[in-house]
Amino acid sequence: xxxxxxRIRPAQSASGGSAPTRRRRRGxxxxxxxxxxxxxxxxxxxxxFVVYPIINAGYTSLTSWNGFDPVKExxxxxxxxxxxxxxxxxxxxLVTVVYATGVCVLSVATGLAVALLLxxxxxxxxxxxxxxxxxxxxxxxxxxxxxxxxxxxxxxVNALLAQVGIIGPxxxxxxxxxxxxxxxxxxxxxxxxxxVLYLTALQALPPAVYEAAQLDGANAWRRLRHMTIPLLAPMxxxxxVQALITSFQAFDLVYVLTEGGPRGGTDVLGMxxxxxxxxxxxxxxxxxxxxxTLLLVLGVTLVQWRASGSGRSDR
Amino acid sequence: MRQxxxxxxxxxxLLITGxxxxxxxxxxxxxxxxQSRAETYTNTSVIPTSWNWQNYLTAWEAAPFxxxxxxxxxxxxxxxxxxxxFDAMAAYAFARLTFPFRNTIFVVLLAALMVPTFVTIxxxxxxxxxxxxxxxxxxxxxxxMADVFGIILLRQFFVSIPQELEDAARIDGxxxxxTFLRIIVxxxxxxxxxxxxxxxxxxxxxxxxxxxxxxxxxxxTIQIGLSSFVGRYGTSWxxxxxxxxxxxxxxxxxxxxxxxxxxRGITTSGLKD
Numbered sequence: 028x029x030x031x032x033x034r035i036r037p038a039q040s041a042s043g044g045s046a047p048t049r050r051r052r053r054g055x056x057x058x059x060x061x062x063x064x065x066x067x068x069x070x071x072x073x074x075x076f077v078v079y080p081i082i083n084a085g086y087t088s089l090t091s092w093n094g095f096d097p098v099k100e101x102x103x104x105x106x107x108x109x110x111x112x113x114x115x116x117x118x119x120x121l122v123t124v125v126y127a128t129g130v131c132v133l134s135v136a137t138g139l140a141v142a143l144l145l146x147x148x149x150x151x152x153x154x155x156x157x158x159x160x161x162x163x164x165x166x167x168x169x170x171x172x173x174x175x176x177x178x179x180x181x182x183x184v185n186a187l188l189a190q191v192g193i194i195g196p197x198x199x200x201x202x203x204x205x206x207x208x209x210x211x212x213x214x215x216x217x218x219x220x221x222x223v224l225y226l227t228a229l230q231a232l233p234p235a236v237y238e239a240a241q242l243d244g245a246n247a248w249r250r251l252r253h254m255t256i257p258l259l260a261p262m263x264x265x266x267x268v269q270a271l272i273t274s275f276q277a278f279d280l281v282y283v284l285t286e287g288g289p290r291g292g293t294d295v296l297g298m299x300x301x302x303x304x305x306x307x308x309x310x311x312x313x314x315x316x317x318x319x320t321l322l323l324v325l326g327v328t329l330v331q332w333r334a335s336g337s338g339r340s341d342r
Numbered sequence: 343m344r345q346x347x348x349x350x351x352x353x354x355x356l357l358i359t360g361x362x363x364x365x366x367x368x369x370x371x372x373x374x375x376x377q378s379r380a381e382t383y384t385n386t387s388v389i390p391t392s393w394n395w396q397n398y399l400t401a402w403e404a405a406p407f408x409x410x411x412x413x414x415x416x417x418x419x420x421x422x423x424x425x426x427x428f429d430a431m432a433a434y435a436f437a438r439l440t441f442p443f444r445n446t447i448f449v450v451l452l453a454a455l456m457v458p459t460f461v462t463i464x465x466x467x468x469x470x471x472x473x474x475x476x477x478x479x480x481x482x483x484x485x486x487m488a489d490v491f492g493i494i495l496l497r498q499f500f501v502s503i504p505q506e507l508e509d510a511a512r513i514d515g516x517x518x519x520x521t522f523l524r525i526i527v528x529x530x531x532x533x534x535x536x537x538x539x540x541x542x543x544x545x546x547x548x549x550x551x552x553x554x555x556x557x558x559x560x561x562x563t564i565q566i567g568l569s570s571f572v573g574r575y576g577t578s579w580x581x582x583x584x585x586x587x588x589x590x591x592x593x594x595x596x597x598x599x600x601x602x603x604x605x606r607g608i609t610t611s612g613l614k615d
Contacts, residue, residue: 055440061518062441069432069488070447076485077454080465087465094468144357147345151354157601158361161368164597164604166547168565169590172572173367176374176579183370186386218364220608227609276458279549283569300460305554310464317460324458 088314094304099311106315116316118291119299122206126295127274129210130217134270135263137214138221143251145222146229156226160219167216167279174212175199175284202292205285209293212280217273221266228262229255264334271327275320296320371590375583382579394580401584405574406559410567413482417552417563418545420483425541426534429492434522436493437500438508455490459550467554481555482563486545492537495607499533500526536607539600546593564589 088106090099110116141159145152162170177183178198185195199205232255240250256263278297281287287294287302296316304313369388375397376390385391402408435441436448466485475481503526511521527534552563559567568589571582597604 058439058518059441062435062439062444065431065435065439065522066441066447068428069493072428072485072488073451073454073490075469076466077457077462077490078450080462080469081454081457083465083468084461141357141360144353144360147353149350149353153601155357155361156605157598159364160597160601160604161594162364164543164547164593165590166549166565166593168547168549168569169371169586170367172568172582172586173371175572176583177367177370179579181383183366183386190386215364215367223605223608272458276460278460282549283572297460301550304464314461314464317458317464320458321461324456328456 084314084317087311088318090311092311093308094310095308102311106312107319109312110315110319115291115294115299119294119296122291122293123275123277123295126206126210126213126277126293127271129207130213130274131267131270133210133214134217134221135266137218138225138266139259139263141218141222142225142229143255145226156219156223159222162216162218163220165216168283170212170216171280171283174208174215178208199285200289202289205289205292209277209281209284212284213274213277216280217270221270224266225259225262228259232258268327268330272324275324275327371583371587374579375587377580379578379580397580397584398588401581401588404581405567405571405585407564407567407585407588409559410562410564413479413561414546414564416479417482418542420479421486421545422538422541424483424487425489425492425537428488429537430496430527430530430534431522432488432493433496433500434526437497438526439518451490451493455494463550463554470555476555477557477561479561482552482561485551489541492541495537495540496530496533499530503529532603532606535600536603539596539604540607542596543593 087099089101089103091102091105092099145155179185180195180197184198188195196204198208236254237250240254245253274295276297277295278301281293281295281298282301285293287298297320300313300316300320303309303316366388373385373388373390374382376393376395377385377397378392378394381392436444470476470481470485473480475484507525507529508521511525512518516524547565548563549565549569552566553569556562556566562570568585571585
């Protein structure tokens, strides 16, 4: 974060300052009042619907509560103990980790590839960028509906395979295939976004270094391997963390594409939490799942902070 | 320096292949939306072979899409306009005014931004339910009338406006609110445009929250309507695609018209939905 100008000094230097301290104190008080007026709407809404719920969730996760009873029964860490012993939770965690890993690797690969191709000055760059970005502005619901149809046994993908003589599987009914499809859908949706991020990073790279390397006889592959990729490391880290955070929070795409099926094969943490709280009415347990997700995301973010703190020199 | 022709051609070939893969689902959505029911099971061309435009009318009549659309518009307008006002006010306070605990409050907000929606959603739902707002526009709009992302985005922009401009206006007797309205706001048009687009896409495409707080078609948004349409008309792919395309068009239009602002927003904030 950049630092803010801390104080506005309006009139006192200009007006000669017959009573500078008094004037400034009144100025300060005016400023605080204006600030309060300006902050009240935003802070009230964020306080009631974001900050307070975080605290409240911390308590709810320690209770057994069905969402309706006026009294929440305090049960201590019971929900967390139950989580540790719940095979559905471990399945969900496994699914989420596999999904997140796939999304990370493919997000970096596709985002970087598209950005590298778009980096040179060329005709039609804006056009390509628009096409690649289109999935990112499409709602998750619409994207998942189209994919669901394309992956239907009678859908586009299998019909295409049939043309070359392959009998396609029922993609969304096989555990790992369904997870693969979900991963592909997520990467498809975010490719333009990641490409734009990489493109900005690429265009900030110093051209002089490249010219020097070229004079020294480094070919295109060596320049990419030994210069571009290391220089892009901070952005890669950012893309990875973003991909991790979004996959740990995935819900919309899963809800429409598979509803967590087949047999828990795509039951990511978000889906597991939603089902537990809003379908089974187990709000205490559901909040505990959400809190574990929070800890995982927080862990990832902390790692990012530490790493980006040390690797920022070239930004 | 100009690259050799072969390299440029290869580059375009790769980019076109990639673009084709990205765009196929959209073409497929369009083609299918125009097919007859029988054709949806036999035809795999992405080029329309028949043009049953009445599918759109059938889909529109099968579900109250008009009402869903209206609800989404009301929600989007409510959220976008309040973001532009409330986020801007808070951003100005954080960027330009001194008050006790300013940095503490700002850091708390930044931290809140990192908390997954899942953590807050159960208590937020309970609050809205206790207020008796379930199944009302208030539930869709009020909890989202301010957002941390917008405050950060605008604050970054406000900070970059030279302090001298504001000081000069102050010396000429302009009040703080006056400098905000007459200097900061007009100079920040690009930032406001960016925020408006992000807020619109966020509101229009939002799913989990509207899913939780709406039960009836009177307030359901287009995304919720669409997802329930999958269950009811799951095998009538042509109607489903017509509905999906109709729901997607506003986002695509906004994107095509305001691409520049959108890309600027991503590169300055690096935020993903």
